[in-house]
Amino acid sequence: MLLFASTVWGALENNEGELIKKHLVVGLIDTAFDDISQNDAEAAFKIYVRTVGATYGYDVDIDVFYFADEEEFTSLQEKQKPDVVFFEIWNWIGLADDSYLEPLLVTFDEGKVGERYLLVSKKFEDNSDISLLKGSSVNVFSGPNSRLAGRWLDSLIYSKFNRGMDQFFSVVSENNDPIQVILPVFFGKKDLAVIPENKFDLMAELNPQMNKLSRLASSELFVPGVICMKKEGWESEHFHQVLIKGMQEMHLQPAGRQMMTLFKMSQLVPFKPEYLDTVRELKSALNRVNKS
Template sequence: MINLLLLILLTCLLTASPDLSATEKPSPIKLGGTIGALNDRSITDAEIAFQVIFNELLAEANESFSLKIYKDQNLLFDRFRRGELQGILTGSLHFIELDSLIHDSARYSVQFGDKLKQNYLLLVRHDDNLTSLRQLKEKTLSMGASHQVGKLFLDVELLQQQLPLSDQFFKEIHIVKGDNTSIIDLYFGKVDAAVVPKFTFETSQTLNPQIKNKIEVLASSEPMIHQAVGLRHDFPQHRIDNFEPHILTDQPSKRLINVFETFGIERIHRVTEESFKEVKSLQNRYNKLNGLSQ
């Protein structure tokens, strides 16, 4: 769900109103996102739904946009680099790699749960009596397709205990679209472990209190930003100045409140390069443990 919500944020940000007359309406702003943003929805349904809903919602803003979801993330990144796309939604690791192309005033992330930065959790079933990561050797794991940071966290945990990387350590890794699928599969014994964000685990316990009794945390990362939204460095500053009071306000419009409540968003934050220090630190630890150059 997190990717889908960040896609909504990106849509809201880029369809904000510049000060133009109806006769000066610009061409649609091109947005790109990863297929992980769909969370079990079809590409066609997502593209049509978002374009219809938000173009209608913001018609008076004299802006419009086109949205494309990419199955091939390398193609998405390449088109963003070439300036064929003005905005991008991606995981923190890729976002850091693209940082030189991101506008200094246009880095954003969404808060789910009680904090912006959330832990990644390695979950196991309580009845399996697992007390160490080593006991998961040749077991099965489930994790979301979009969680590169979660996989990095798991690999660092393994390397610190002088164990193989996750691709060699686990018998199978099931890559799923939604985090809830990972928790459900663990709950019903389809896999032996799962990696999910903390807020997803907390939400699942609220919806099904039995999960708290059956699933427990074996390891946890430090809190960090999982995914981010960014606009290109050449995106006009006056548009950023125009939409931010509406997006980052403590008193959002009724329509924006409805969107937030529907999709579980607490609030939107502008973030900086410093906001990704935990992710960078995790990457550096991985490189050091795996004998890679910094």
């Protein structure tokens, strides 16, 4: 149940008319900060949550901890007991025990849930046989909260040639700046690029010459990250629902939009289990390769 009836949203106060104090523990995966300041992102998040809390009668004190992967999160979980956790989707799927948390929200951008990745080139024509790309140089986008571009390319190469991209291509470079990923390909300094479709389309809108690049392959839609909350143990269910409502409406508030800009999100929408299907299939494919 994500939202109460509208009557629940009146501001609460204690008997002295003061805001009710609440403590919130938040876990953030390190990969959310590849090209942004942790301090800036943490400050933006705290400002937004405190603003939302105050609107509904709460004085929210927030502690934040960081983790590198699902193994480190598991080791910290019992000590930290987080209320809210931002996961890269790959790590969420890999979590051995998710009984403590439930996935609630995912990113929504350009009218869809998830990102599609493109393999583009100036050197090769549209839909060229992938075997012709052997020995080429490739730039791979590796942005905040996601390593899915490289994993998709790795799976694509393995599925056709039984070898990884590092063995198939002459040079594999990663960059978290989409401009630095695509421009070397546009100017002929690199042969290929893997880039999110929405970022490529935006650059092509600003510079139509980008449309001269060939599209050699495209991925399924992959959800890059998920926001989870603890399933139970909330001292106040009203406060719990205020947090969910605040997250869902983040794009409507100035402080929320500032945070979403830092995290490169546009909107959050309720999670559905089927959103994980394509990433699960990708992870399973790479697991089969690693076991062979």
